[in-house]
Amino acid sequence: MTPLAGTRPVHPTWPSVASPPQRALVVGVVAGRGGAGASTLAATIARHLARRTATVLVDLDRASAGIDVLLGLEAADGVRWPDLADARGEVSGADVLALLPRWGSCAVLSADRARPGAPEPAVVADVLHALTVEAGALVLDLDRAAVVAGESLVGACDAVLVVAPRDLRTVAGVLAMRPHLGEPDVPTWLVVRGPAPGGLGSTELSDAVDLPILVSLSTDRTLVAALERGGIPEAGRTARSAARVVGALQRVLT
Numbered sequence: 442m443t444p445l446a447g448t449r450p451v452h453p454t455w456p457s458v459a460s461p462p463q464r465a466l467v468v469g470v471v472a473g474r475g476g477a478g479a480s481t482l483a484a485t486i487a488r489h490l491a492r493r494t495a496t497v498l499v500d501l502d503r504a505s506a507g508i509d510v511l512l513g514l515e516a517a518d519g520v521r522w523p524d525l526a527d528a529r530g531e532v533s534g535a536d537v538l539a540l541l542p543r544w545g546s547c548a549v550l551s552a553d554r555a556r557p558g559a560p561e562p563a564v565v566a567d568v569l570h571a572l573t574v575e576a577g578a579l580v581l582d583l584d585r586a587a588v589v590a591g592e593s594l595v596g597a598c599d600a601v602l603v604v605a606p607r608d609l610r611t612v613a614g615v616l617a618m619r620p621h622l623g624e625p626d627v628p629t630w631l632v633v634r635g636p637a638p639g640g641l642g643s644t645e646l647s648d649a650v651d652l653p654i655l656v657s658l659s660t661d662r663t664l665v666a667a668l669e670r671g672g673i674p675e676a677g678r679t680a681r682s683a684a685r686v687v688g689a690l691q692r693v694l695t
Contacts, residue, residue, distance in 0.1 A: 464573040468690070469598040471583040473605040473631075474614035480511055480582050482604055482632065484544070484673055485683035487580040491547035494577030497538065499569065500551045501594065502584045503559040509542065509551040513672040517542040521553040522560045525568055532567045534575030545675075548576075562592075569594070588618045595621055600690060601629040602655065607637035607646055615650040623652060628693065630655035632686060656689045658682045 468486065472479035480502070487498035500508040500522070509515050519542030528537070541548040550568075560568075572579060583601075587593040595601055601622060605611045615622075615631075623629040631654045633643045647654050659678070673679060 465576045465579050466600075466694075467569075467573065467579045467581065467598045469581045469583045469593075469595055469601040471588055471593075471595075471601065471603055471618070472585050472614070473603050473611040473618075474608075475585075477604040477606050477611070478634065479585075479604040480505075480508055481673060481679065482602070482683065482686070483580050483582040484508065484512060485679055486602075486686055487547045487578075488545060488673075488675075489680075489683045489687045490578045490580065491545065495538070495548070495575070496546075496578040496580065497541065497548045497550055497572050497576050498544070499572075499579055499581045500549075501565070501581055501587070502552070503587060504584070505552045505582075506554040506557075507552045508582055509549060510554060511673070512544045512549065514542050514544055514549060514551070515554065519543075519549075521551050521556070522564075523553050523556040523558070525564060526560065528564055528568050528571075530567060532571035534571035534573075537568060537571060538575050565594070569597070585614070585618065588621050591621045593621070596627060598627055600694060601627055602632050602686070602690075603629065603650075603652060604634065605631045605646060605650075606634045607641045607643065608639060609641065612641075612646065612649045615652070619650060619652075630693075633657040635659055655693070656685050658685070 470479050470483035484498055487496050490496040498508065507515060520540045538548055541550055569579065581594060581598065583593050588595060603615055605615060629652055631647060631652050633646060633654055643654055643657050
């Protein structure tokens, strides 16, 4: 896949509304295994960032029914990836941003459950390049299978977060992605989640996959019920977890 164009700052800075030649901070989030909660974490990070800068949450999961469903936005007006199928070349980031549905103050570029299928890689590259010029931050909900195949946008990120429950399935899943993670210019960290059914410690997990831990998070037992009622809660443990992740990122990227 063609990497995003644009100028990456020599020293990544905390996001402000981008103007050329500076581009938005791009944070990728990927699950260590299925059911890890990567989409939820990506969404809550994006919502937290949107309080301080123009932020776009981008759905890149090829098997996704649409991250808009997770957010309760499936009926909201606005364009989805299939609507951008002809967006090639000089794409206007301002126009795309204006057409996206909003989750609070966060713009959302989602797949569409009614029109399944992945967008063309060149379309993804051109649209995201345009958005990096217009917005202050992009949070990419990365596709795990694409990372394993070396076809993801990991190389376009300023930071990659691997959501890692403490179990052996996660170790196997992260090791499958490992050849395409942790490039010298793309810092990659684990966001470790508990509990550990088999007693696997956070340090043991980190050592097994050779990736450092950014932060360890406890499980929000109220989240599943909240999602079934139609959305990610704006307050509570999940929101506090996002704030911890954003704060930790700020410390390591500045």
